[in-house]
Amino acid sequence: MQLPPEAYFKKHKMKIILLGPQAGGKGTQAKLISEKNNIPHISTGDIFRKNIKEGTELGKLVSSYLNKGILVPDKVTNKLVEARLKEGDCRNGFILDGYPRNIEQAEFLDSITKIDFAIDVNIPDKEVIFRLEGRKTCTNKKCSRIYNINTSPSKEEGKCDKCGADLYQRDDDKPGAIKKRLEIYHNETSPLIFYYKKKGILKRINGMQPIEKVFEDILSAIK
Ligand SMILES: [Zn+2]
Secondary structure (H helix, E strand, O other): OOOOOHHHHHOOOEEEEEEOOOOOOHHHHHHHHHHHHOOOEEEHHHHHHHHHHHOOHHHHHHHHHHHOOOOOOHHHHHHHHHHHHOOHHHOOEEEEEOOOOOHHHHHHHHHHOOOOEEEEEEOOHHHHHHHHHOEEEEOOOOOOOEEEOOOEOOOOOOEOOOOOOEEEOOHHHOHHHHHHHHHHHHHHHHHHHHHHHHOOOEEEEEOOOOHHHHHHHHHHHOO
């Protein structure tokens, strides 16, 4: 695989958003892009955890919502993302994973910075379902290792390789729950796809290819 030289990325600022359903390989690609371009991989989950751990005011607010099982309001999430993007490691760009989730967040993001590319790593719903419904989790809470009977099964069926405990299917990974999550995903993301398409910065990537090929396509799309 022929990749652009390191120097190429050094002179290019890259502010990238990654869109795509769960199990579509978005996290893996974010990590690869982050390493290649030497820009931080930023997810709202990580920002939340860091602020909660450090006991910041916003962190306390976030954990009060999460403890009640309420979605963290856009206003709070926006503030946290803004603070993160002001940190020194973002000066050459960043890759945002899981943000923005809706138009309000996207408009806020546009008001504080200029995004270069929105990359949609796309896989069909039936593939998302296939990948997620095969997931089996170790019943041992201290282990909680995740297997996939379709893609990365345990050596002995139904038993954890690491600790030998039984494996089970989490409620989240049952077909009904997966369908529900996909529905929410499409409702949230379709307007975003349209939004970035209108701005002319949307890049659609076929996620149904080997990891290296998806990565190669992303690199050519953001040249
Ligand atoms: Zn285990």
